[in-house]
């Protein structure tokens with residue numbers, strides 16, 4: 356009798372164990388599938404003004420077929436002029452830079468000079484999203500036809516693509532940093548052709564700047580509202596005059612930028628190493644993004660797109676922030692409008708200071724249009740559907 360009940364108990368435990376095993380297997384399958392889905396690139400629909408689209412490995416062949424081989428878009432005018440490079444997505448959890456470049460790519464027409472755009476500078480960083488931050492994997496914006504999706508990634512290269520991190524990281528410029536920073540593209544300049552994936556990407560970007568004779572290079576970022584270097588225009592010393600002139604115009608337009616000189620001893624950052632290692636004028640722009648701040652409440656798609664968070668309203672009232680912040684928040688459209696306003700003004704003063712480096716472009720939304728109409732009229736669907 357006792358033996359039978361023991362057998363039944365064993366069967367019962369076996370059943371529970373198999374059930375749990377199946378449940379764990381199912382969770383692994385679903386989370387694995389969700390994780391791998393982040394490797395799918397979001398579609399970008401370039402305007403008819405696009406001259407050529409290619410990959411960054413054009414400048415470093417051994418980057419080819421790696422997760423760092425990101426898309427490059429070239430818009431070339433009929434007339435010769437200056438050359439500008441604009442980077443979004445150096446940090447894939449800072450969507451304003453990424454979306455500003457997408458809006459340009461989908462609307463731009465260049466009359467004079469050339470504009471190179473890299474919307475996802477650290478492409479690997481778009482394939483994961485810091486699980487402990489509980490951020491959504493994607494966010495959504497209204498487009499001309501329907502809704503478009505974009506990935507919200509991580510500040511760092513995916514550890515699946517670059518592992519392990521060293522205990523301390525000495526970057527190619529000789530700066531010692533925490534080990535995780537070895538996966539931060541904006542600490543990896545000037546890069547190394549046979550270095551880590553992140554260093555190869557940095558090296559290829561430097562090669563692009565050199566071989567395409569880039570005159571002005573702009574790196575678009577965002578920062579938490581409690582971070583002191585916010586709403587900033589960080590400039591390499593050779594770009595000081597350009598940045599100062601642009602700043603005055605932007606302030607008159609109602610965009611409150613603050614100028615920050617690139618610290619000469621902070622090595623590996625774009626504004627420092629682009630300026631020191633190439634002849635380009637280098638500028639980095641920051642906007643305020645509540646969705647990657649430390650004070651934020653629950654992460655959500657709405658927080659990324661609308662930039663509204665009650666914790667930040669409270670922090671602003673306590674004087675803890677470095678930007679004005681109220682119940683209206685700081686929406687993505689306003690952050691992208693700031694970036695586009697700065698790009699336009701910097702490009703315009705490049706031509707004023709150096710007439711042979713003039714770049715003329717049109718057909719992209721003005722900051723006012725973006726503020727009033729949002730993204731919908733400026734994000735497209737496949738060309739044949741327009």
Ligand SMILES: [Zn+2]
Pocket residue numbers: 445446449576577578
């Ligand atoms: Zn950044």
